[in-house]
Amino acid sequence: MSAPSSTTHTPSAPRKRTARLLAQVAPAGGRGRAAGGDGDDDVVVLAAVRTPIGRARKGSFRDTHPTTLLQAAVTGAVEAAGVPRADVGDVVVGNVLAPGGFATQARMALFLADFPVEVPVVTTNRQCSSGLQAVASVAAAIATGVIDVGIGAGVESMSSADMMASLGPVNDAVHDVPNAAACLTPMGITSENVAAKYGVSRETQDAFALLSHQRALAAQDQGLFDDEIVPVTAVVVDENDDETQVIVRSDDGPRPSTLAKLAKLRPAFKKGGSTTAGNSSQVSDGAAAVVLASRAYAKTHGSPVLGRFVAFAVAGVPPAIMGIGPAVAIPAVLAKAGLSIDDIDIFEINEAFASQATYCVDVLGIPTEKVNPLGGAIALGHPLGCTGARQVATLLHHLARTGGRYGVVSMCIGGGQGAAAIFEREP
Amino acid sequence: MAFTIWRGQKLVMAMFSPLTTPLAGWTGHEAEVASVAWSPLSKTCFASGSWDATLRVWDPNAAAPILSYTDFKYCVYTAAWAPHSPTLLAGCSGDATLRLFDTKTPGGAVLTLPAHDFEVLSCDFNKYAEHVMVTGSVDTSIALWDVRAPRAPTAVLEGHSLAVRRVLFSPFSEHLLASAGYDMAAMVWDLSSVAATGTATILQRLEHHSEFVVGLDWSLFLDNVLATAGWDDSLFVFGVGDDPGRVRPAVPL
Numbered sequence: 001m002s003a004p005s006s007t008t009h010t011p012s013a014p015r016k017r018t019a020r021l022l023a024q025v026a027p028a029g030g031r032g033r034a035a036g037g038d039g040d041d042d043v044v045v046l047a048a049v050r051t052p053i054g055r056a057r058k059g060s061f062r063d064t065h066p067t068t069l070l071q072a073a074v075t076g077a078v079e080a081a082g083v084p085r086a087d088v089g090d091v092v093v094g095n096v097l098a099p100g101g102f103a104t105q106a107r108m109a110l111f112l113a114d115f116p117v118e119v120p121v122v123t124t125n126r127q128c129s130s131g132l133q134a135v136a137s138v139a140a141a142i143a144t145g146v147i148d149v150g151i152g153a154g155v156e157s158m159s160s161a162d163m164m165a166s167l168g169p170v171n172d173a174v175h176d177v178p179n180a181a182a183c184l185t186p187m188g189i190t191s192e193n194v195a196a197k198y199g200v201s202r203e204t205q206d207a208f209a210l211l212s213h214q215r216a217l218a219a220q221d222q223g224l225f226d227d228e229i230v231p232v233t234a235v236v237v238d239e240n241d242d243e244t245q246v247i248v249r250s251d252d253g254p255r256p257s258t259l260a261k262l263a264k265l266r267p268a269f270k271k272g273g274s275t276t277a278g279n280s281s282q283v284s285d286g287a288a289a290v291v292l293a294s295r296a297y298a299k300t301h302g303s304p305v306l307g308r309f310v311a312f313a314v315a316g317v318p319p320a321i322m323g324i325g326p327a328v329a330i331p332a333v334l335a336k337a338g339l340s341i342d343d344i345d346i347f348e349i350n351e352a353f354a355s356q357a358t359y360c361v362d363v364l365g366i367p368t369e370k371v372n373p374l375g376g377a378i379a380l381g382h383p384l385g386c387t388g389a390r391q392v393a394t395l396l397h398h399l400a401r402t403g404g405r406y407g408v409v410s411m412c413i414g415g416g417q418g419a420a421a422i423f424e425r426e427p
Numbered sequence: 428m429a430f431t432i433w434r435g436q437k438l439v440m441a442m443f444s445p446l447t448t449p450l451a452g453w454t455g456h457e458a459e460v461a462s463v464a465w466s467p468l469s470k471t472c473f474a475s476g477s478w479d480a481t482l483r484v485w486d487p488n489a490a491a492p493i494l495s496y497t498d499f500k501y502c503v504y505t506a507a508w509a510p511h512s513p514t515l516l517a518g519c520s521g522d523a524t525l526r527l528f529d530t531k532t533p534g535g536a537v538l539t540l541p542a543h544d545f546e547v548l549s550c551d552f553n554k555y556a557e558h559v560m561v562t563g564s565v566d567t568s569i570a571l572w573d574v575r576a577p578r579a580p581t582a583v584l585e586g587h588s589l590a591v592r593r594v595l596f597s598p599f600s601e602h603l604l605a606s607a608g609y610d611m612a613a614m615v616w617d618l619s620s621v622a623a624t625g626t627a628t629i630l631q632r633l634e635h636h637s638e639f640v641v642g643l644d645w646s647l648f649l650d651n652v653l654a655t656a657g658w659d660d661s662l663f664v665f666g667v668g669d670d671p672g673r674v675r676p677a678v679p680l
Contacts, residue, residue, distance in 0.1 A: 017459065020478065020502065020521075024546060024565050024590045025609050025639075 042295035043139045043309040045423065046149075047080035048393035049073060050288035051232045052248045053381040056158035059252040061285035064234045066098065066157035067109035069287035073389075074151055075113045076230030077289035082303060085114060088291075089147025091121040092137045094130025094154035095385035097161035101125060102385075109155075125385070128350060128411050129314070129419035130154055131288060132388025136312040136421060138292050148297045154390070155287035156383035182319035183415045188269030188280065190414075191353035194323040195274050198359045202274035205354035206262040209279040209378045211368075212351055216254035216375025224374055224401070225250065228393040253282050254379040279354035284381030288389035306396045310406070310422040311337040317416045323356025325418020326410040327363050333408070333420040341366055344422070345404025348391040350411030351376035360412075374398060387411065392423065399425040453485060455492055462505045468513035472530075476503035482518035484530060496528055498535040504548045511557040519547035525562050527574065540577045542570055549594045555601035563591030569606055571621060582621045586614055586629055593643040599650045603630075603667075607640035613655045615667050635663055635671040 026041055051069050054061035061069060070093065078085055091110060095102035102123045110121050126133040131154025138150035174180035185193070194200065219225060231249045238244065257278070267273035268280065298305050313333035317324050326349050334340060347370050351357045361371050374394055377387065388411060395407040403425075410420035458479035466472035472493075476482050480499045483492040501521035509515035514530040523543050526536035543564035553559035559581075560572045567587050570580035589609035597603035602619040604627070613633040621627050633655070642656030651667040665671040 023521075024548060024592075 041143065043142045043292055044295055044298050044426065045306045045309060045392070045396060046083065046291040046293050046298060046303045047077045048228065048288070048290040048306060048389070048396050049076040049080055049230050050228055050386070050390045050393045051286050052229055053251045053253060053284045053286035053383060053386075053390070054159075054234075054248065055252040055381065056283040056285055059159075059285065060236070060246065060248040061157065061232070061234055062159045063237045064157070064159075064232070064285065066095075066102070066155050066160065066285070066287070067105050067112055068234070069157065069232065069285065069386075070106065070109040070153060070155040070289075071112040072230050072232045073155070073287035073289035074110065074115075074153055077151060077153075077291045080304075081291040081293075082301075083149055083291055083293070085119060086116050087149050087297075088115070088119045089150050090138065090141060091115075091119065091151040091153060092134040093121060093123045093385075094125070094132075094134040094152075094388060095123050096125055096127055096130055096156060097158065097163060097166045097384065099165070102155070106155075126314070126417070126419065127414040128352065128382070128384050129388050129413050129417070130385040131390060132312075132392065132409055132411065132419055132421055133314075135290050135292065135309070135389055135392055136419075138290075139309040139312065142292055142294050149291065149293040151289050151291050152389060152392075153287065153289040154383075154386040154388055156385040156387075157285045158283045158383060159285050179319055179416075185320050185322075186269060187322075187352070187414055188273075188275050190320060190322045191275040191280065191355045192270045192273045193321050194353070194359055195355040197321060198363075200274070200355045200359050202263075202279075203259075204358055205274055205279040206259055206276075208351075208354040208358050209262055210257055210259055212354075212372065212375045212378040212380075213254050213257050214375075215373060216251070216379035217256065219374040220250055220254055224398070225394075227397040227400075251380050253284065253381040254375060275353055275355060279378065281350070281352050281377035281382035282380075284383040286381065286383035286386045286390065288386050288393055290389050290392050305426045306400065307407075307426050308424040310424050312419070312421040314413075314417055314419045317412075317418060319416035322414055322416040323353060323412045324359060324363075325412035325416070326350075326356075326360040326420060327418070329418030329420035330360070330364055330408060330410050333410075333422055337422050339406060339422065344406045344408050345370065345402070346373060346395055346398055346407040347371045348395045348407065348409045349376070350382065350387055350391065351378040352382065352412050354378060356412055360410075388419070392421075396423060396425065399423070451487070453490065453492075455483065455495075456481065458502075461503065464506045464508055464516075466508045466513060466516075467510050468508070472508075472513070474506040474508065474516050474518075476506040476518050476520075478502040480520070480522075482506055482516075482526075482528065484516070494528075494530060496526075496535060498526055498539070499524070501546070504546070505550050507550050507552060509552045509557070510554045511552075517550050517552065517560065519550040519562055521546040523547060523564075525550050525560065525572070538574060538577060540572065540574075542572070542580075543568065546590075548590060548592050551595050553596045553601060554598055559601075561594045561596060561604060563594040563606055563608070565590040567591065567608075567610075569594055569604075569616075571618070571627075582618075582625050582627060584616060584627050586616075586632070587612060592639065592641050595643050595645060597651075598645050598647050603651075605643055605645065605653055607643040607655055609639045611636045611638060611640060611657070613640050613643065613653075615653070631667060633671060636661060 093106040135152030138152040262278040265276035391409040456477040462476040482496040484494040499520040525540040525542040527538040545565035549563040569584040587608040604616040607613040615631040636657035638658035646652035
């Protein structure tokens with residue numbers, strides 16, 4: 001017994017309180033929902049597909065226009081979802097490198113995919129998380145009632161992109177502001193920075209890279225990508241300018257390798273460094289698309305439901321070590337959902353570099369068997385704007401296959417950010 | 428006279444005598460305190476339910492709780508004492524259960540009732556039928572229970588269109604129940620037909636509030652007098668059968 005004293009709240013207390021009260025009035029989301037209560041305000045994923053991923057400049061899509069890739073992805077997605085194109089309230093397309101933000105190109109791609117003029121489209125660029133940001137933006141629009149159905153997509157043609165031109169002229173003033181200047185750090189150097197700062201050895205990185213290839217090859221052999229890949233008809237031009245039409249059904253990237261072969265590769269970014277072409281993500285072409293809807297829409301239309309969109313978080317980290325982004329974003333999104341690492345069955349963590357991926361997995365204490373069970377960007381490739389949406393497709397189909405409940409998609413982001421989202425498998 | 432202040436992380440239950448100075452306060456809960464209830468039979472007991480998912484029993488002469496029940500999986504929204512037994516109390520929770528505890532029985536709940544499919548925000552004991560309880564839920568329904576046969580409710584009362592925030596049996600009649608909810612309505616139910624038909628009759632549907640109705644109490648001294656309190660800044664006191672919408676709010680707050 002004591003005199004009442006003034007109380008203190010953590011900054012999150014008012015928001016948490018509001019969320020709990022909201023769950024009483026609109027009992028759809030949140031932990032207060034008892035088992036079995038399918039809330040009509042849930043945002044659910046109806047379909048998630050992707051094109052095969054081609055090696056940039058050398059691979060299957062070296063002569064394919066990115067709108068063709070996006071056309072294939074959005075067509076595959078709406079058809080898998082059984083959603084009439086006219087029902088789609090908005091399409092958000094992640095893209096990183098295209099001039100003009102891919103805005104007009106995306107509009108054309110939707111017309112190529114037979115969408116009616118009434119269906120709008122917007123493009124978004126949060127660097128390597130753009131595909132996931134597109135999914136999160138659509139989920140937010142559904143959650144706020146702006147739309148009932150939407151497509152979060154991503155596309156990148158690194159064959160046709162000029163990475164330096166996409167930056168644009170740089171203000172001289174940034175050189176006086178260390179973090180601003182650090183945004184110009186080449187991505188490979190950020191990988192070297194992470195490896196040096198956290199002591200990630202070359203051997204660790206190479207072993208991680210080898211595992212990525214082994215898992216991706218095994219997944220290909222077992223046909224585990226069949227549910228998520230929509231084949232693309234591509235034209236390939238050879239050195240004699242002869243055109244051949246091919247149907248691309250699988251990823252170019254995965255290849256048998258050995259630790260000895262990987263160990264022979266020279267550091268790609270820094271003398272004496274540990275980041276090589278073998279333990280970095282591949283430069284790639286590809287597209288992916290995810291159809292999301294309100295639970296009410298899915299129920300009314302009897303749509304297939306792959307999973308529930310649970311939560312999304314982004315967080316900033318120092319630009320010079322941008323690779324640690326997932327180590328910050330994953331705890332943030334788990335906190336939002338009230339879940340822990342142990343609750344998650346599969347983590348799709350983008351392998352921008354083996355250095356940063358192994359660091360994030362280690363520091364978060366994630367068992368390696370839960371991380372990228374079908375391989376990651378080192379084997380499959382990393383078409384920047386596509387990757388986040390590609391990971392959602394890979395995750396949800398593998399959760400369905402394995403019966404896992406929760407999955408996380410996360411990646412680091414150039415300029416120093418991390419993004420992460422949680423999905424819950426259904427039914 | 429007892430008065431409660433809802434004040435975040437700590438339970439601050441202050442005894443005002445007669446006005447502003449609190450006599451005592453208690454801390455211990457780790458999240459918002461949602462409910463406090465004096466035992467009607469023991470002067471040395473009150474109970475509290477908190478968003479920290481615990482139900483606690485306190486002695487006003489002791490700083491720490493006598494008992495802390497941790498059976499609940501989520502926020503405890505209401506603590507209620509049995510009017511016929513000084514050791515029996517109940518709590519209801521966002522984990523969708525109603526649980527009964529006997530302070531003489533060591534350990535956890537003596538009965539756990541999966542009462543609803545959604546959060547249970549309120550519960551009460553019938554003052555005349557000791558086995559009869561009521562729960563109100565986010566699923567918009569009110570359920571009546573015979574705790575001797577807890578498998579299914581004896582009746583489910585549908586009438587509110589949003590979560591039921593408060594349910595309370597009349598202190599004067601076995602068959603009178605009041606309820607209040609997020610649909611801004613308060614209702615008075617006649618339960619005399621429940622045993623025969625499994626349903627109850629809405630005696631009165633009161634729509635005098637213009638915001639969530641979150642507080643409800645029956646007068647212990649005057650039969651059929653009800654008070655309601657809402658997020659519209661209003662507190663109404665009126666007789667059942669009156670139209671409170673035509674009565675000036677008793678206390679302009």
